[in-house]
Amino acid sequence: MQISLFITCFNDTLFPETGKAMVQLLERLGHQVDFPLEQTCCGQMHYNTGYQEETIPLVRRFVEVFGEAEAVVAPSASCVGMVREFYSKVAERAGDPELANAVEEVIPRVFELSEFLVKELGIEDVGAYYPHRVTYHPTCHSLRVLHVGDAPLILLRNVRGIDLVELPAAEQCCGFGGTFAVKNADTSMAMLGDKIRHIKGTGAEVCAAADNSCLMHIGGALKRQRSGVEPVHLAEILASTEETE
Amino acid sequence: MSSAKDNILGSIRAALREVPAEEQPEDIEVPRDYRKQGEGGVIDIVERFAERVGEYKATVNRIHEEELKDTIAESCRGEGVEALAVPDGFPGEWLPDDLTLLQDKKDAPLSHRELDRSDGVITTCALGIAQTGTLVLDAGAGQGRRVLTLLPDYHLCIIWESQIVELVSEGFRYFEASVEQEGPPLTFISGPSATSDIELSRVEGVHGPRRLEVLIVSR
Amino acid sequence: MPEHNTGADWINVDFISVTMKNKKKTPTFEETAKAYLSNTQLRRNIGHATHTIREKRETVVGEMPDWEILREAGSQLKKRVMRHLDDYLLQLEASVQEAGGKVHWAGDAEEANRIIADLVKEQQAEEVVKVKSITTDEIGLNQALAGEGIRALETDLAELIVQLAEDEPSHILVPAIHKNRSEIRELFRKKLNQQELSDRPEDLAEAARLYLRKKFLNAKVGISGANFAVADTGTVAVVESEGNGRMCTTLPETLITVMGIEKIIPRWRDFEVFMQLLPRSSTAERMNPYNSFWTGVTEGDGPREFHLVLLDNGRTNVLADEVGRQTLNCIRCSACLNVCPVYERTGGHAYNSVYPGPIGAILTPQLRGLDDEGAASLPYASTLCGACYEVCPVKINIPEVLVHLRGKIVDRKKREGGLKTKTDPEHVGMRWMGRAFTKRSRYERAQKIARLGQKIFVRDGTISNLPGELSGWTAMRDLKPIPKQTFREWWGDRDE
Ligand code: SF4
Numbered sequence: 026m027q028i029s030l031f032i033t034c035f036n037d038t039l040f041p042e043t044g045k046a047m048v049q050l051l052e053r054l055g056h057q058v059d060f061p062l063e064q065t066c067c068g069q070m071h072y073n074t075g076y077q078e079e080t081i082p083l084v085r086r087f088v089e090v091f092g093e094a095e096a097v098v099a100p101s102a103s104c105v106g107m108v109r110e111f112y113s114k115v116a117e118r119a120g121d122p123e124l125a126n127a128v129e130e131v132i133p134r135v136f137e138l139s140e141f142l143v144k145e146l147g148i149e150d151v152g153a154y155y156p157h158r159v160t161y162h163p164t165c166h167s168l169r170v171l172h173v174g175d176a177p178l179i180l181l182r183n184v185r186g187i188d189l190v191e192l193p194a195a196e197q198c199c200g201f202g203g204t205f206a207v208k209n210a211d212t213s214m215a216m217l218g219d220k221i222r223h224i225k226g227t228g229a230e231v232c233a234a235a236d237n238s239c240l241m242h243i244g245g246a247l248k249r250q251r252s253g254v255e256p257v258h259l260a261e262i263l264a265s266t267e268e269t270e
Numbered sequence: 271m272s273s274a275k276d277n278i279l280g281s282i283r284a285a286l287r288e289v290p291a292e293e294q295p296e297d298i299e300v301p302r303d304y305r306k307q308g309e310g311g312v313i314d315i316v317e318r319f320a321e322r323v324g325e326y327k328a329t330v331n332r333i334h335e336e337e338l339k340d341t342i343a344e345s346c347r348g349e350g351v352e353a354l355a356v357p358d359g360f361p362g363e364w365l366p367d368d369l370t371l372l373q374d375k376k377d378a379p380l381s382h383r384e385l386d387r388s389d390g391v392i393t394t395c396a397l398g399i400a401q402t403g404t405l406v407l408d409a410g411a412g413q414g415r416r417v418l419t420l421l422p423d424y425h426l427c428i429i430w431e432s433q434i435v436e437l438v439s440e441g442f443r444y445f446e447a448s449v450e451q452e453g454p455p456l457t458f459i460s461g462p463s464a465t466s467d468i469e470l471s472r473v474e475g476v477h478g479p480r481r482l483e484v485l486i487v488s489r
Numbered sequence: 490m491p492e493h494n495t496g497a498d499w500i501n502v503d504f505i506s507v508t509m510k511n512k513k514k515t516p517t518f519e520e521t522a523k524a525y526l527s528n529t530q531l532r533r534n535i536g537h538a539t540h541t542i543r544e545k546r547e548t549v550v551g552e553m554p555d556w557e558i559l560r561e562a563g564s565q566l567k568k569r570v571m572r573h574l575d576d577y578l579l580q581l582e583a584s585v586q587e588a589g590g591k592v593h594w595a596g597d598a599e600e601a602n603r604i605i606a607d608l609v610k611e612q613q614a615e616e617v618v619k620v621k622s623i624t625t626d627e628i629g630l631n632q633a634l635a636g637e638g639i640r641a642l643e644t645d646l647a648e649l650i651v652q653l654a655e656d657e658p659s660h661i662l663v664p665a666i667h668k669n670r671s672e673i674r675e676l677f678r679k680k681l682n683q684q685e686l687s688d689r690p691e692d693l694a695e696a697a698r699l700y701l702r703k704k705f706l707n708a709k710v711g712i713s714g715a716n717f718a719v720a721d722t723g724t725v726a727v728v729e730s731e732g733n734g735r736m737c738t739t740l741p742e743t744l745i746t747v748m749g750i751e752k753i754i755p756r757w758r759d760f761e762v763f764m765q766l767l768p769r770s771s772t773a774e775r776m777n778p779y780n781s782f783w784t785g786v787t788e789g790d791g792p793r794e795f796h797l798v799l800l801d802n803g804r805t806n807v808l809a810d811e812v813g814r815q816t817l818n819c820i821r822c823s824a825c826l827n828v829c830p831v832y833e834r835t836g837g838h839a840y841n842s843v844y845p846g847p848i849g850a851i852l853t854p855q856l857r858g859l860d861d862e863g864a865a866s867l868p869y870a871s872t873l874c875g876a877c878y879e880v881c882p883v884k885i886n887i888p889e890v891l892v893h894l895r896g897k898i899v900d901r902k903k904r905e906g907g908l909k910t911k912t913d914p915e916h917v918g919m920r921w922m923g924r925a926f927t928k929r930s931r932y933e934r935a936q937k938i939a940r941l942g943q944k945i946f947v948r949d950g951t952i953s954n955l956p957g958e959l960s961g962w963t964a965m966r967d968l969k970p971i972p973k974q975t976f977r978e979w980w981g982d983r984d985e
Pocket residue numbers: 770818819820821822823824825826848877880881882883884885
């Protein structure tokens with residue numbers, strides 16, 4: 026299959042390793058991967074903060090860049106959630122029926138990585154090797170917007186060498202919430218504090234998730250506390266093999 | 271006062287400008303394919319009812335019609351009831367002989383203070399709902415005015431097995447016609463009065479009867 | 490540690506003043522939350538309460554195979570009501586009158602309080618008994634009655650505690666959840682004159698029972714809210730646990746019920762939907778102990794006079810917003826509070842409103858208007874985690890409404906313009922990034938600028954100290970710096 030990567034601005038700029046892992050993983054599974062260079066940002070940050078007018082050109086841009094793609098896959102549940110939940114609303118706000126049509130057209134072809142692998146391609150074992158103790162944090166948008174269910178866990182369970190430990194109170198929000206982490210920094214930290222406590226309690230070396238935004242937040246505190254737990258995106262675990270490890 | 275009414279209705283109409291004039295309420299579809307008719311057999315339903323009422327910390331007794339009089343007398347004795355309030359229309363032949371009976375009559379109703387001083391009340395009921403362990407009183411004969419089952423500290427309620435339906439939906443449908451026509455006050459009782467207001471620890475009994483006993487009677 | 494009642498007075502005073510169109514500012518969520526976050530007892534109590542009810546709710550909802558259909562039915566029924574609210578209200582008025590009740594219409598809090606005070610005075614009552622009603626809290630009824638020399642006595646155990654402590658409720662369902670048993674004992678000792686009192690919840694409840702029983706028997710007027718009112722039959726419903734609702738609605742000669750205009754349901758039969766949704770979502774029981782349904786007045790049974798006060802107080806503004814409208818579906822079950830990770834940490838007082846938690850974060854700003862700075866901070870008091878939407882029995886898409894309100898707040902800021910907006914770092918940042926994202930070349934340049942710009946903050950490969958608004962992040966978290974090569978640069982190299 027020809028897969029167009031939607032890397033998202035956040036991963037492009039801050040977490041290039043996740044994008045590289047996507048390429049390695051999907052190519053290893055026998056697919057052709059392309060990365061349209063015209064892509065920028067899905068507009069989630071603007072939209073969720075209230076700058077909704079500013080999102081219109083970004084939605085336009087997205088459908089122009091990915092309109093013809095066979096499948097669009099992103100390593101970010103929240104960006105895919107933005108596309109699925111709010112793109113039609115943006116088109117409505119723009120008062121542009123053509124854009125609305127284009128959005129409707131493209132939405133069914135946009136996927137988050139784990140749901141794409143498990144639900145679209147029907148793959149449960151990607152042939153990865155990752156000899157570490159890992160706990161998985163299901164991010165809110167992957168759970169409650171995309172409803173990926175246990176797709177990520179199915180994939181992780183089949184990774185060779187992995188020691189996967191369950192995270193207590195896993196479904197509780199980590200407290201990131203985009204600008205929430207800055208605007209309501211105190212409440213955000215109170216939430217993060219509990220998440221960190223649970224993560225450390227598992228004795229894991231690695232905390233995995235399907236969103237680097239939440240991982241940056243979680244990882245920021247893990248690092249500050251010198252906890253010795255590393256945040257790692259799901260894609261990077263799935264891309265690992267005996268050779269890379 | 272009519273101006274407040276006009277203003278409110280005016281604001282509502284202005285707020286709903288986008289609703290097409292020809293739209294009828296029924297045009298907005300309401301799915302009704304939730305469970306409306308129970309599938310359990312009579313034995314199961316009665317069993318479930320007894321179990322669920324019991325879970326609310328009410329006392330449940332399953333008896334035969336012939337045991338009614340004795341059981342009632344025994345329950346009252348066990349609860350230390352001396353003065354028992356009795357609603358209009360309650361079958362006299364079931365009542366114990368050795369108690370002070372405070373008879374509530376339409377033309378001679380018991381005062382709130384008399385009820386407050388009584389030790390308990392005995393009533394029948396209109397319906398039971400097994401799914402939730404609920405008793406429904408509709409102020410009919412043998413059930414009395416609402417206040418009767420409110421002020422005494424002990425409520426002994428009698429229900430025939432045949433009065434128990436399985437589901438909440440069946441319960442509400444049962445009263446549909448009477449509510450639409452006469453509108454009697456209805457009280458749904460699921461266990462004794464309770465509160466969890468202090469540190470979330472459940473306490474049976476604040477204002478209503480603190481002890482509820484249910485006799486499920488077969489014929 | 491903040492005292493709960495330190496903030497108490499202004500909360501209600503302010504709310505009344507706002508509802509009376511006197512624009513006074515409430516503090517923002519973030520300001521208030523900060524103080525409550527360090528209240529260890531509150532954190533523990535609220536954490537315990539929300540987790541307990543959350544788990545119980547999951548169990549009783551789990552035993553309902555048709556739960557999702559019921560939710561959909563509840564949501565659609567409410568939608569039906571909202572889109573035809575004028576007709577339903579007129580229908581309700583007619584059916585209540587036909588059943589012997591009187592109907593009053595109140596545009597705002599002041600009107601409602603006036604109507605109620607006059608009715609109470611007609612009965613020459615100096616004290617009235619009340620069953621918990623957030624609607625009467627919303628209009629500040631107790632204070633208004635006090636101003637007329639009438640004492641309104643709260644009769645829910647929790648509300649009584651809150652009232653005696655001159656405090657504010659912190660949860661819709663368990664308003665005194667921030668108080669523990671020893672505090673309650675002290676309070677009862679002082680205010681109820683009960684010297685010999687243990688701190689067992691049973692004994693505390695008994696003390697309240699004795700105190701209130703006398704009050705009930707002497708009350709001439711009872712005041713209640715309403716959970717539902719049936720347009721078709723005029724039947725009003727009060728759902729409760731303790732029995733004080735039954736007391737208030739049956740013992741006094743006169744009953745006054747105050748309800749928001751959105752509480753209507755079309756027909757009696759619709760209870761089969763709502764009375765399944767509400768108890769399981771609210772107290773997490775299959776059915777709560779007592780539900781009272783009455784239709785007007787019944788001769789020889791209960792009050793001789795029944796008054797129904799229909800309250801707008803900003804609700805028609807909510808109705809006018811097509812996205813916000815769904816907020817009026819709310820049946821006040823408080824399930825959204827119990828699952829909310831923000832509410833769980835801050836408690837209810839941080840919301841500075843009688844409506845706390847996720848529902849409060851969308852309802853309060855719509856009722857009060859977005860020019861109230863405190864109310865306008867509420868839509869931002871959420872991570873948009875979606876837990877509230879998942880449990881809401883009438884399917885209010887709370888995250889959607891939160892984001893919609895944020896949009897309105899920003900649009901407003903832009904319209905107002907001025908120096909404050911132009912120099913607001915968030916505004917400047919959003920504008921700048923918005924522009925950068927619209928063109929590849931601009932975006933790539935922005936990436937490079939950011940990578941260069943961060944240099945002054947990076948120490949040993951991490952950012953631990955940022956200035957201004959962003960210091961909120963680095964106060965407690967490190968920030969990963971932008972790496973040397975972006976993904977697209979890597980992709981470009983690889984292609985060659
Ligand atoms: S918004 Fe929904 S979940 Fe929250 S109180 Fe209202 S009905 Fe309950």
